[in-house]
Amino acid sequence: MSWLLIYAVVVTLLFKLAFFRLEEYWHWDLFFIISIILILWFGNVYIDQQLNKRIPWIKQPKRRLIFQIVYNTLFTTVTLFVLMYIVHQIKFGDGRIINRKMVETFVPALSITYVVLAVQISRQFFSALKDSMLEVEKYKSESIAAQMQNLKNQLNPHFLFNNLSVLSSLVYKDQDKAVEFINELSKVYRYTLDTKTSELVTLEEELLFLHHYIYLLKIRFEHSISIQINIDDNLKNAMLPPMCLQMLVENTIQHNEASKASPLQVNIFTEHHTLNVENKVMPRSDKTISSNMGLKNIQSRYAYFTDEKVTISDDGQVFKVVLPLLKHFHQHKILQHM
DSSP: OHHHHHHHHHHHHHHHHHHSOGGGTTOTHHHHHHHHHHHHHHHHHHHHHHHHHHSOTTTOHHHHHHHHHHHHHHHHHHHHHHHHHHHHHHHTOOOOSSOHHHHHHHHHHHHHHHHHHHHHHHHHHHHHHHHHHHHHHHHHHHHHHHHHHHHHHHHSHHHHHHHHHHHHHHHHHOHHHHHHHHHHHHHHHHHHHHTTTOSOEEHHHHHHHHHHHHHHHHHHHGGGEEEEEEOOGGGTTOEEOTTHHHHHHHHHHHHBOOOSSSOEEEEEEEETTEEEEEEEOOBOTTOOOOOOHHHHHHHHHHTTTOSSOOEEEEOSSEEEEEEEOBOTTOOOTTGGGO
């Protein structure tokens, strides 16, 4: 605030030096001119704050620039004219709407204001651009972390041991099924590698991958797990970050008991342009404290594409995660404007 007052005083002194006679320099209207500068400043700052809420620079730069120029120009021009008229009437009281001094000073005053606004707008735009670039880098880090976590989950000793145990059993019991199991396992790894650089995939691709993953689960758990999928065909071209479905199914298995007597029920369905994954809560007897890193990672990745939230609910009976489905033409909410 102190720097703004200093700025207003300096501009006022220079303005009076340029457009007023020396005998009028230290006149009481100095305080009026300082007040005009402060009113213009705070008014334009308020306009800027409102536009930041409604039309952020990064999301809609062209529209923001147009609205910024229109609103700032209207406010500055009208306010400056009215305030200069008031000052003149207080000083002379002649009732004239336009006077000689106003003609001399109005355009220069307006020009000074526009120069300051141009500097401020440029500073804000480049600051927003810098922030968006930092967000892009942060997203890349989050995405890489997610991919690494997925690879770790699938390459961890438990995953490999379980699947190799199943495979060794199948080799003796059913060689054809063993070959099919190997093919499905390879497809799971292939999808993980193929999508490591993808920001979004279609729901159809994600479901195809999930079917390969479910095949492995069915061989391993047999009748101890039941996964029901009900997807609207019209939404299969919708987009979502890769590996989300697999992470959610894996999450249900990690935190719930699954047995033939009490099969784990997982329901995957679409509703109102969202993808829902829910399961009946059946806590494991060897329950461990969860960091919820998988769910947090999904929420973080979604935050880079949409303002819609990933919702997680647990009423003690049913655990449910709702993922927004993104439109096919939806692009990165930061990258699309850079």
